[in-house]
Amino acid sequence: MWRRILALTIKEFLTLLKDKRSRMVIIVPPLIQLMVFGYAATFDLKHVPFAVFNEDRGTVSRDLVAAFHGSPSFEQVARLTQDREIAPMVNSQQALMVIRIGPRFSAEVLSGNPAPVQIIVDGRNSNTAQLVANYAQQIVKQFNTGWIASHGGSTPPALIETRAWFNPNLESRWFFIPGIVGLLTLVVTMLVTALSVAREREQGTFDQLLVTPMRPGEILLGKALPSFVIGMAEATVIILVAVFWFQVPLLGSLLTLYTGIVLFLLSAIGLGLMISSLAVTQQQGLLGAFFFLVPAIILSGFATPIANMPPLVQDLTLLNPMRYFLVVLRGVFLEGTPFHLLIHPFAAMAAIGVIALTIAAWLFRHRMY
Amino acid sequence: MTEPEPRHDSAAPGTFGMRLRGLIRKEFLQIFRDPSSIAIAFLMPVVLLLLFGYGVSLDSESIPVALVVEQPSADTTSFTAAFHKSRYFVPTSYATTRAAETDMMAGKVNAIVVLRQDFAQRLYRPDSAPIQLIVNGVDANTARIISGYVEGVWGTWLEHVALARGESLATPVQIEQRVWFNSELRSRNFLVPGLIAIIMTLIGALLTAMVMAREWERGTMEALMVTPVTMSEVILGKLIPYFILGMGGLALSVAMALWLFNVPLRGSSWMLFGASALFMLTSLGMGLFISTLGKSQFVAGQIAIITTFLPAFLLSGFIFDIGSMPAVVQTITHVVAARYYVAILQTVFLAGNVWSVILPNLLGLGVLTLIFLGLTYRKSRKRLE
Structure with a gap:
């Protein structure tokens, strides 16, 4: 039995790696994408272009604008002199934000009255808009604190002292890179599994496989093992890059991390093979891969928190192995979560994997044309 | 552009139009035989838009937060009451900081607010009483949003306290925030146009990624080559049927955006469809190129999986600001067609026909289309020799 499985495993490796194009696709793009996405995926804004329309001639407004210049998040691109210049500036996306200061601004501040400053933000991307507005608020808040300290005035009775656990500088890259480890591991697994059975069905070689003495379970193992080896190898390389190139802290134990990877691969390979055995043509296999891949990633909590989703969709994510894998990855990387606190996601991934693999093996024989 | 070479044509039986019509008819027959193409064009946009339009949101509400008050007094009560009033928080009281920390470790609360024993005493001293805020920083973005909300609650409370003491609050500069195009910052208004761009990328590429490779793999491409049909006719014969399917899927997506998700359309609909038609060509062109590059369906499928979704999702400006x-990385985003389309869609839906944004992006799409179709043409012709 093991000799038969080994023979099939070797054949599967050969089909994946013998063809130069296929070998290239499996190895090169995931690594390039890791580098590119690692730098692209961040919510930390830099060089947000802004314009200033300052009707005030006093020094206070100049100091306020200087505070924006001093922040690495903002970069002034224009100085406006007329009200009607604001709209074209924002519409054409030359500036994401316009600061508008009225003619009596300095006078009001100096006489101790609250002075308004208008911040106009381009809301086409409402997430970026919210981040820009938050950044602007921080700068004005600091400006106010500084002004009160140097010009006297009543300090507020209570002040907030903020501390962030696990990620003291709130670098969003630390959050996204463990996520990208998950994304790419999933994509590589899909690359290897989603078309493998479908191709054999389309070419008719799967029927030949079924008339050999191999049982469905053995075919399943033979198909799953190469994907498993490739998935493990790529996940390891990706983690090495995350830790040594992107300097994301890895606080937890490698044993916990690899338990998560093994179980995730089990569930992803199971689902991939299941999709592939459902498909009669490779075109259908590809369609199936995307019907799984896209929701699995968007509803995993990678970019938008699961807590923000409506209850029904939150329940749906319980079927998504990616959701559990992200919990494990972020927990082990950033929080150093110990093994026993991750039993629940481990069990969920194992269950998904076993069920999907069983269905795939059943489909081998029962979906014939 | 589509004129066949005249020398070739004079010898070829039938006209250009006749041969093309035959190819298109054959392609449509194939589409109806394997319904997966129809599923890609019509089922995929409906399922994905429903799932994501309702499912994905960046608007955090009902954030679980732990409140630890070491020495309750009238002042601490007014402060915690401000949290209970806020629609952003679901506060829970904890007796000790340690208990709250255990729950934050377990992910049950996202932030802890601690008012120490000496809070009431230090409240009106010049050094101010500290309010300790501990946030879970793993999700840095959510952490920032939470600390912004806590500051909002704090600000409201300060005004309340000042008012009660008959003072006015000293804030030298006050921000008046105006958000244009999406004044309530409804994240759906920008997510839905972005999702349409991603779905169209997938539809375009998936429809055509396999079709050239299939002809090569089954040997029917060689068969086509001995007929009078020219390569540009083969490519057009592949483009036109899938273009029609893809535009059908697009019309469906736009209808859902407008009437199901109530996203405003401030630009004109001809602009929306014109730009979408160009993008569909780019996307189908990319699929054809993948198909020609892969030569076998297996490899073409693999290339499609790795080059379509993730780049369109992460590098298009849909979620992450370019x-x-x-x-x-910004330079690399220029080869991602979705980047131009996301910019056009967000502008046409939310801002209107702003030519200074739309024109350069249309140009980008046009250049990419020419590159993809040109490369497909060249790669396919080489095999003839």
Whole structure:
């Protein structure tokens, strides 16, 4: 039995790696994408272009604008002199934000009255808009604190002292890179599994496989093992890059991390093979891969928190192995979560994997044309 | 552009139009035989838009937060009451900081607010009483949003306290925030146009990624080559049927955006469809190129999986701001067609027909289309020899 499985495993490796194009696709793009996405995926804004329309001639407004210049998040691109210049500036996306200061601004501040400053933000991307507005608020808040300290005035009775656990500088890259480890591991697994059975069905070689003495379970193992080896190898390389190139802290134990990877691969390979055995043509296999891949990633909590989703969709994510894998990855990387606190996601991934693999093996024989 | 070479044509039986019509008819027959193409064009947009339009949101509400008050007094009560009133928080009281920390470790609360024993005493001293805020920083973005909300609650409370003591609050500069195009910052208004761009990328590429490779793999491409049909006719014969399917899927997506998700359309609909038609060509062109590059369906499928979804999702400006990426990565985003389309869609839906945004992006799409179709043409012709 093991000799038969080994023979099939070797054949599967050969089909994946013998063809130069296929070998290239499996190895090169995931690594390039890791580098590119690692730098692209961040919510930390830099060089947000802004314009200033300052009707005030006093020094206070100049100091306020200087505070924006001093922040690495903002970069002034224009100085406006007329009200009607604001709209074209924002519409054409030359500036994401316009600061508008009225003619009596300095006078009001100096006489101790609250002075308004208008911040106009381009809301086409409402997430970026919210981040820009938050950044602007921080700068004005600091400006106010500084002004009160140097010009006297009543300090507020209570002040907030903020501390962030696990990620003291709130670098969003630390959050996204463990996520990208998950994304790419999933994509590589899909690359290897989603078309493998479908191709054999389309070419008719799967029927030949079924008339050999191999049982469905053995075919399943033979198909799953190469994907498993490739998935493990790529996940390891990706983690090495995350830790040594992107300097994301890895606080937890490698044993916990690899338990998560093994179980995730089990569930992803199971689902991939299941999709592939459902498909009669490779075109259908590809369609199936995307019907799984896209929701699995968007509803995993990678970019938008699961807590923000409506209850029904939150329940749906319980079927998504990616959701559990992200919990494990972020927990082990950033929080150093110990093994026993991750039993629940481990069990969920194992269950998904076993069920999907069983269905795939059943489909081998029962979906014939 | 589509004229066949005249020398070739004079010898070829039938006219250009006749041969093309035959190819298109054959392609449509194939589409109806394997319904997966129809599923890609019509089922995929409906399922994905429903799932994501309702499912994905960046608007955090009902954030679980732990409140620890070491020494309750009238002042601490007014402060915690402000939290209970806020629609952003679901506060729970904890007796000790340690108990709250255990729950934050377990992910049950996202933040802890601690009012120490000496809070009431230090309240009106010049050094101010500290309010300790501990946030879970793993999700840095949510952490920032939470600390912004806590500051909002704090600000409201300060005004309340000042008013009660008959003072006015001293804030020298006050921000008046105006958000244009999406004044309530409804994240759906920008997510839905972005999702349409991603779905169209997938539809375009998936429809055509396999079709050239299939002909090569089954040997029917060689069969086509001995007929009078020219390569540009083969490519057009592949483009036109899938273009029609893809535009059908697009019309469906736009209808859902407008009437199901109530996204405003401030630009004109001809602009929306014109730009979408060009993008569909780019996307189908990319699929054809993948198909020609892969030569076998297996490899073409693999290339499609790795080059379509993730780049369109992460590098298009749909979620992550392109301007904040490093220069090298910004340059790379220029080969991602979805980048231009996301910019056009967000502008046409939310801002209107702003030519200064739309024109450069249309140009980008046009250049990419020419590159993809040109490369497909060249790669296919080489095999003839």
